Amino acid sequence: MTELMDATAAKIVLAIQRGDSINHVASKIDVSYSWVYDWVERLEDAKIIAITDNGIRIVDHEMRQQYAEMMAALYSRDTISQEDAYVIPHFAGMEFAYTEIDAAYVWTHGGYQIARGHDDYPVFIEVHDRDVERWIAFFQQFGVHTMINERPDAGDVDGNVHYVLFPKTDGIDAEWVDGNPVIPLDDAVDQMMENRAAYEPALEIIADEYDRDIDASHHSAMGAD
Secondary structure, eight states, X not given: OGGGOOHXXXXXXXXXXXXXXXXXXXXXXXXXXXXXXXXXXXXXXXXXXXXXXXXXXXXXXXXXXXXXXXXXXXHHTSOOOHHHHTTGGGGSOSOXXXXXXXXXXXXXXXXOOOSOBTTBEEEEEEEEGGGHHHHHHHHHHTTOOEEESSOOOGGGSSSSEEEEXXXXXXXXXXXXXXXXXXXXXXXXXXXXXXXXXXXXXXXXXXXXXXXXXXXXXXXXXXXXX
C-alpha cells in the first residue's frame, strides 16, 4: 500500500467528484490523461475508487482523508506554485468558480495576467456563503492566507499564493474551461468592462477566440443607461 502514497495519486483522489471522467480529473489537476489513466487503474485495483457507468466515485473515504492530510502536510512545508494554486481548490469538495482577475486568466487559457507576481499571487474565487468558514479552515490546512471580498496588501500575508473569497447567497453559475470552473463569459466580460483599460488585452483575446463583439456590447450597455 505504501506505493500508493504518491502525490499524483493523492491529487487524483482528492479532485474526484462523483461522476467525473478520467479526462475531467486530468484537466483539474493538470496531469496528462495517460498518466491519470494509469493511476486510476491502480487506485481501482486497490479499491480506493471505482469506475462506474456514471463516472468515477470514491470508495475508500478513510484513504481519501489520509491523502488530504498528506497533501496538506506537503504543501504547508513548501512554496505553493502558481500551477498548484489552481489545483488545491479542487480538493475541497465544495462548489466554487474563478472570478475577477482569474475569470480573465481562465477564459484566456492563462494568456492574460494583471497585478500579480510570484511573491504576491492572490486567487479569486466565488463560493457559497454557507461554505465560507469551511473554505477558510480548508486553506488553513495548507498554511494559506484567506480574505473575504478584498485583496490584502502583499505585506499582510505570509507566502506567495493566497485566496480571496467572494461569498454568494444566490447560487454559483459556473462554466468549465480547461478543467476549471469559472463564472460565465458574459459575466467575466462585464467585470472586465468595469476596468476596461486594465483588461483591454484580455478583451481582445476573448473577442477573437469567442467571436464576441466587445465594443458593440459595451456601447449597447452604455446606451441602456
